[in-house]
Amino acid sequence: MSRLFLVLATALLIAGCAESPEDSVIGVWFDTDEDVTVQFFKDGMIIVDDGENSLSGDYQIMDEDRIRLSLSPSPGSEVASIVVGYKLSGDRLVLIAPDGDRTTMIRTDP
Secondary structure: OHHHHHHHHHHHHHHHHOOOHHHHHOEEEEEOOOOEEEEEOOOOEEEEEOOOOEEEEEEEEEEOOEEEEEEEOOOOOOOEEEEEEEEEEOOEEEEEOOOOOEEEEEEOOO
């Protein structure tokens, strides 16, 4: 019985330590093709910056392959929302627009 308990406890510990989809996107991402930086924060906030213009708002991980982005150019201005697909593999994040256009981003912070 104690061996079974040890195996179950270890499995629960490993599962509990696994990074959630929400946590996996947190950080700073850079698109070298478009020279755009996207920062996802733990509280659900997002900032998109191309060096000249900046959008901010919030994001929500809808499921394992979709994110809802709600962005505006300034506080109080109209918010645009879009659901995009995403695939995350290590330090690569691919965002997939509704029309199928793909943007590959590289994580720039640990």
